[in-house]
Each structure stands twice: as structure tokens, then as C-alpha cells.
Amino acid sequence: MINDRAVKQAIQTIEQSFSESIHALIRTTSFPEIEEPSRKLISDAMLYSLNAGGKRIRPMMLLEMARAYGGEISKTEPFAMAIEMIHTYSLVHDDLPSMDDDDLRRGKPTNHVVFGEDIAILAGDGLLNLASELMIQSAIENAGDIKYLRAMHEIMGASGANGMILGQVADIKSSDATVDLERLDFINGYKTGKLLTAALVAGGILGGADDEEVEKLRSIGKDMGHLFQIVDDLLDVVGDETKLGKRTQIDSKNLKITYPGLIGIEATRAKITEIANRLKDRIHTLRIEPTFLVSLVDFLADRDF
Amino acid sequence: MINDRAVKQAIQTIEQSFSESIHALIRTTSFPEIEEPSRKLISDAMLYSLNAGGKRIRPMMLLEMARAYGGEISKTEPFAMAIEMIHTYSLVHDDLPSMDDDDLRRGKPTNHVVFGEDIAILAGDGLLNLASELMIQSAIENAGDIKYLRAMHEIMGASGANGMILGQVADIKSSDATVDLERLDFINGYKTGKLLTAALVAGGILGGADDEEVEKLRSIGKDMGHLFQIVDDLLDVVGDETKLGKRTQIDSKNLKITYPGLIGIEATRAKITEIANRLKDRIHTLRIEPTFLVSLVDFLADRDF
Numbered sequence: 001m002i003n004d005r006a007v008k009q010a011i012q013t014i015e016q017s018f019s020e021s022i023h024a025l026i027r028t029t030s031f032p033e034i035e036e037p038s039r040k041l042i043s044d045a046m047l048y049s050l051n052a053g054g055k056r057i058r059p060m061m062l063l064e065m066a067r068a069y070g071g072e073i074s075k076t077e078p079f080a081m082a083i084e085m086i087h088t089y090s091l092v093h094d095d096l097p098s099m100d101d102d103d104l105r106r107g108k109p110t111n112h113v114v115f116g117e118d119i120a121i122l123a124g125d126g127l128l129n130l131a132s133e134l135m136i137q138s139a140i141e142n143a144g145d146i147k148y149l150r151a152m153h154e155i156m157g158a159s160g161a162n163g164m165i166l167g168q169v170a171d172i173k174s175s176d177a178t179v180d181l182e183r184l185d186f187i188n189g190y191k192t193g194k195l196l197t198a199a200l201v202a203g204g205i206l207g208g209a210d211d212e213e214v215e216k217l218r219s220i221g222k223d224m225g226h227l228f229q230i231v232d233d234l235l236d237v238v239g240d241e242t243k244l245g246k247r248t249q250i251d252s253k254n255l256k257i258t259y260p261g262l263i264g265i266e267a268t269r270a271k272i273t274e275i276a277n278r279l280k281d282r283i284h285t286l287r288i289e290p291t292f293l294v295s296l297v298d299f300l301a302d303r304d305f
Numbered sequence: 306m307i308n309d310r311a312v313k314q315a316i317q318t319i320e321q322s323f324s325e326s327i328h329a330l331i332r333t334t335s336f337p338e339i340e341e342p343s344r345k346l347i348s349d350a351m352l353y354s355l356n357a358g359g360k361r362i363r364p365m366m367l368l369e370m371a372r373a374y375g376g377e378i379s380k381t382e383p384f385a386m387a388i389e390m391i392h393t394y395s396l397v398h399d400d401l402p403s404m405d406d407d408d409l410r411r412g413k414p415t416n417h418v419v420f421g422e423d424i425a426i427l428a429g430d431g432l433l434n435l436a437s438e439l440m441i442q443s444a445i446e447n448a449g450d451i452k453y454l455r456a457m458h459e460i461m462g463a464s465g466a467n468g469m470i471l472g473q474v475a476d477i478k479s480s481d482a483t484v485d486l487e488r489l490d491f492i493n494g495y496k497t498g499k500l501l502t503a504a505l506v507a508g509g510i511l512g513g514a515d516d517e518e519v520e521k522l523r524s525i526g527k528d529m530g531h532l533f534q535i536v537d538d539l540l541d542v543v544g545d546e547t548k549l550g551k552r553t554q555i556d557s558k559n560l561k562i563t564y565p566g567l568i569g570i571e572a573t574r575a576k577i578t579e580i581a582n583r584l585k586d587r588i589h590t591l592r593i594e595p596t597f598l599v600s601l602v603d604f605l606a607d608r609d610f
Contacts, residue, residue, distance in 0.1 A: 122473055
């Protein structure tokens with residue numbers, strides 16, 4: 001439980017500095033003449049979802065890995081913000097009426113409920129674009145150091161049509177097909193696993209991890225994504241809407257196939273423990289101090305929100 | 306007329322190699338296991354709009370500027386493909402039911418008519434993401450040469466929430482407001498001008514143009530975007546649906562404010578001639594051979610599709 005509290009503390013710290021940085025970034029860098037009503041509108045729509053109080057798991061993973069391998073944290077921040085922007089854009093688009101049609105996210109009405117479907121689509125586009133702008137800007141400022149380019153390449157590859165987007169397509173098109181565990185793992189691996197993995201890998205690269213460590217981080221990230229999604233599935237069945245800040249029973253409403261639906265609640269809990277234990281073993285083979293990643297596994301496995 | 310033919314010839318040449326390159330790129334690089342049905346679906350949706358036969362104005366401008374300033378064309382191709390992908394994604398999203406609600410584009414049913422709204426949104430996301438992937442990949446292959454990063458920065462800045470996306474927001478929100486010429490120029494400047502300008506500027510940067518030339522290209526690009534949009538407005542009133550490959554009278558149907566609507570058809574034609582002449586004067590102050598850009602101005606001013 002102490003570990004769990006440590007991660008929650010880290011999340012709070014990140015959340016605080018994060019909101020300020022993101023606000024300043026969007027308001028000043030990207031929107032020089034904020035009095036223009038369209039600038040204010042798209043800025044508000046982008047900030048609305050970015051500041052809706054997510055867990056900031058991905059930027060935290062990226063920053064902590066960069067720190068663990070000895071990187072300069074201040075130079076890593078644009079990548080942390082970028083990966084959260086990409087995650088947020090994916091939620092905004094996933095929630096759209098033509099996709100999952102969700103009206104509640106992180107305890108607040110979803111982006112399209114507040115701003116309309118057209119602006120929500122454009123706000124998502126704007127977040128994906130701004131993520132790329134942030135990283136390329138950072139790469140220019142650190143020109144000559146290829147690790148900034150490699151980290152960006154990892155993140156953009158993970159979010160694209162051979163990554164997160166593919167997972168969303170597979171998810172949409174699997175709603176009423178016969179889905180088995182293998183298929184479910186494929187969907188989760190792309191939809192959630194790729195970007196979580198990129199957070200660890202890009203963080204490691206920015207910190208200066210060598211290729212062997214990077215490949216270990218990639219393998220750990222894959223299992224963490226798996227863990228994350230199975231817990232998400234479980235919370236949709238047994239979770240508390242108030243704590244989660246989103247509707248539960250959405251998956252069964254949408255006829256979505258999930259782990260509890262396929263193997264039952266108890267077997268799902270056993271699977272979570274199995275993956276968490278395997279992850280901890282792997283984490284101990286890394287060359288870095290293991291506390292953060294071990295705490296993160298406990299946090300992901302035990303979370304109720 | 307000979308100039309006009311020269312540009313049409315250039316477009317055909319680009320179109321040919323372009324379709325092949327894009328097809329190969331999406332099928333092989335980005336989608337290694339094409340037998341997976343979701344991969345095939347998102348790949349098909351992305352290729353459908355990319356291969357729907359656009360004019361390829363932006364990649365042509367980028368490649369020709371890179372050539373004019375003495376750059377290596379083969380290394381410039383990823384950027385040419387990227388800028389066309391960004392343009393295409395913006396059309397796919399603009400055509401959506403919650404935006405302009407267009408059912409015909411480049412003579413074919415729009416993406417969401419063929420693939421559904423959900424896949425069309427994801428195909429657009431995938432194209433924007435792939436554009437970024439292509440450019441960062443190229444930057445890694447040419448590591449140590451900052452011009453690849455600068456070109457990418459120009460393009461991503463032009464397409465984002467302080468560029469093309471802002472223009473689309475302003476356009477959506479101006480439909481039934483009182484719009485004057487100044488406002489219309491603001492909308493066009495962002496919605497169309499920014500990315501056209503980035504095509505010239507990024508091409509110049511990749512070719513090795515110095516800062517003074519780059520700023521001249523920026524100013525020329527701005528006017529070219531202006532010219533392009535005014536002709537577009539005019540064609541919506543006087544154009545031929547078959548040649549244009551899209552519905553006409555869409556703007557008046559949507560109560561969109563346009564140049565012909567604000568100042569009439571004859572004054573619009575006069576404005577086109579005025580901008581074209583000013584552009585040619587500016588082009589002659591560049592250090593490069595002017596034929597291509599002058600032909601392009603004639604082509605943009607006289608086009609009937």
C-alpha cells in the first residue's frame with residue numbers, strides 16, 4: 001500500500017506542474033492572438049480534455065524512465081506533454097457519437113457534448129498535431145542529438161495506423177463478431193499497449209538507455225498495456241462510476257467483448273495477478289532502481305479508478 | 306497556354322510516381338501483416354482518399370522548390386508525400402457529416418460514404434500521423450542536417466491549431482455570422498494559405514534556400530493561397546461539377562460566405578487577375594529560375610477544375 005501511495009503522490013505532483021505547463025503552452029506558444037474567437041474556441045476545446053484530470057500515467061512513465069536512466073528532465077517534458085496530448089486526442093475521438101458514443105469521461109461531459117461534434121473532431125486533430133509540433137521543436141533545440149528524433153519516432157509509430165489507431169479499428173469492427181482471447185489481446189495490444197510501451201521506451205531513450213535496455217522496456221511495456229486493459233475491463237463490470245469518472249457497463253451496453261465477459265470475474269482477477277508477478281520479475285532484470293516500476297505495477301493492478 | 310500545359314504535365318508525372326510510392330509505402334512500411342482485416346480496412350480507407358486523384362499541387366510545389374534551390378529530390382519525397390497526406394486528411398475530416406457534410410469529392414463518393422463515419426475519422430487521424438512518421442523517419446536518416454527538422458516544423462506548424470485547423474474552426478463558426486472581406490481573408494489565409502505556404506517554404510528549406518529567400522517564399526505562398534481560395538469560391542458558382550469532381554453550389558447551400566457572394570463574379574475575376582500579376586512581380590525577385598512558379602500562378606488563376 002505504501003508503494004501505491006508513492007505512485008499516487010507522483011501523479012499529483014505531475015498533475016500540478018502539468019496543468020500549468022499545458023495551459024501556458026497552448027495559450028501562449030500556439031495561440032498568439034487569443035482574442036480571436038476561433039482561437040479561443042479551439043484552444044478551450046483542446047484544454048478542456050487535457051485538463052479534465054486524467055491519471056497522467058503515460059507522461060509519468062516517460063519522465064520517470066528518463067530520470068531513471070540519467071536524462072535531463074527539463075528536456076524531456078515536451079515529450080511527456082506530447083504523449084498525454086496523443087492519449088487525450090484518442091479519447092476525444094473514441095468518445096464521438098460515430099465511435100463509442102460516450103457522454104461522460106473523467107467525471108465530466110465528453111468533448112463533443114460540450115463543444116459539438118465538429119469542434120471535438122478538430123480539437124482531437126489539433127492535439128495530435130500539437131504533440132508532433134512540440135516534439136519536433138524539442139528536436140530542433142537539441143539538434144545533433146539523435147535520441148530526440150528516435151523518441152519521437154517511437155511515439156508517432158505507436159500512435160499511428162500500425163499502432164493505437166489499428167487497435168481502435170479492430171475494436172470497432174469486433175463488437176459483434178466472435179472474439180476469443182487471442183483476438184482480445186491483439187486489440188488491447190494495439191489500442192492500449194503500443195502507446196504505454198512508447199512511454200517507457202521513449203523515456204528510456206531520452207534518458208540514454210542502451211538498445212538492450214530499450215528492448216527490455218518494450219517487452220515490459222507490452223505486458224503493462226495488457227495489465228492496464230484487463231483492469232479497465234474489470235472496472236467496467238465491478239467499478240464505481242463516481243470513482244472512475246466514466247460510465248460503467250458501457251462495454252456490455254455496446255456488446256463489447258471483455259476479459260470478464262470471456263473468462264469470468266475470478267479468472268480475470270487471477271490473470272491480473274499473474275501478469276503483475278511476471279512484470280515484477282522482468283523489472284528486476286533492468287539496470288535501474290526498480291521501485292518506481294514495481295509501484296506502478298501494483299498501482300495499475302489495484303487501482304479502483 | 307503553353308505554361309499551363311507545362312504545369313499539367315508536371316502534375317501528371319507527379320501523380321504517376323506518387324500513387325505508386327504512396328501505395329507501396331502504406332502497404333509495406335506501415336502495414337506489415339496486411340492479411341489482418343483491420344489493417345486492410347484502415348489501409349484501404351487511407352489509400353482511397355490519397356489515390357482519389359487530387360491535383361497534387363502541394364507536393365509538386367514542395368518538390369519543385371527543393372529542385373529549384375538545388376536539393377536532392379529523392380530525399381525530399383517523404384516530405385512531398387507527407388504534405389499531401391495532411392491535405393488529404395483535412396479533406397476527409399472536412400467532408401464529415403458533422404462538418405461540411407459532402408458526399409462527393411474528386412469525382413468519387415467521400416470517405417465516410419464508402420467506409421462509414423468512424424473509419425473515416427480514423428483514416429484521417431492515420432494520415433496525419435503517418436505524415437509525421439514519414440518526416441521524422443527521413444530526419445533520422447539524414448541526422449545531423451537540421452534542414453529536415455526545420456522543414457517538418459514548417460509543415461506541422463502550418464497544419465495545426467494555429468494554422469489549417471484554426472481556419473477550419475473559423476470557417477465553421479462564420480457560416481451564419483456577418484462576414485466581411487477581411488474576415489474571409491483571415492479564414493482563407495489559415496484554411497488554405499498556411500499549408501500551401503508551407504509547401505513552398507519547406508521545399509525551399511530542403512533545397513537549401515537562405516533565410517531571405519525563405520521569407521520571400523513565405524510571402525508568395527500567402528498570396529498563392531489567397532488566389533487558390535478565391536478561384537475555388539468562383540468555381541463553386543460558375544464551375545462544372547464533372548470537371549471539378551465535386552458538387553458546386555455547396556457554399557450557397559451551406560450559406561457560406563464567398564468572394565463572389567460578397568463582391569460579385571466580375572469583381573472576383575478582377576481580384577484574381579490583380580493577385581496573379583502581383584505574384585508574378587514577386588516571383589521575379591527570387592534568385593531561382595521563375596518559369597515553374599509563373600506557370601503555377603497562371604495554372605491556379607485559369608484552372609477550371
